[in-house]
Amino acid sequence: MEKQGSRALLAAVIGMGVLLFIGSLVLVGVLVHRMMHPQASLPHTVAATPAIPHEEGEYGSLMLDEPAGTRIESVTVRPDGMVVAALAGGDRAGRIIIWDPAGRRIVARLVLAP
Incomplete structure (x- = not known):
C-alpha cells in the first residue's frame, strides 16, 4: 500500500515539474516576442x-x-x-x-x- 502512495506522489511531483518547465518556456517566449515586436503606443486623438x-x-x-x-x-x-x-x-x-x-x-x- 505504501508503494502505491509513493508512486502517486512521484507522478504528481513529476507532473508539476513538467508544468513548471512548460510555463517557464511560455513566459520566456512571450518576453522574447514582446522585445522583438514592440507594440506602438496607442494613438492619441x-x-x-x-x-x-x-x-x-x-x-x-x-x-x-x-x-x-x-x-x-x-x-x-x-x-x-x-x-x-x-x-x-x-x-x-x-x-x-x-x-x-x-x-x-x-x-x-x-x-x-x-
Whole structure:
C-alpha cells in the first residue's frame, strides 16, 4: 500500500515539474516576442475645438506675463486638446505652462527650481 502512495506522489511531483518547465518556456517566449515586436503606443486623438470668434483674430490673443528673453523650449499637445509649453530664460527658473486654446486661458503653471 505504501508503494502505491509513493508512486502517486512521484507522478504528481513529476507532473508539476513538467508544468513548471512548460510555463517557464511560455513566459520566456512571450518576453522574447514582446522585445522583438514592440507594440506602438496607442494613438492619441485630439478633439478639434471649434474656433471662437474674437475681434483680435480667430482664437483671440493670449498674453503671457513672462519677462523679456523668455524662450519656448518645447511644445506638446495633450490628448484633451490642452497645449503644454516648456519655457526657459528671462532671468527666471525653467517653467511649464498648460494652455487651454478653447478657453483662451492658462490652466496651470509649474515653476522648476533653479
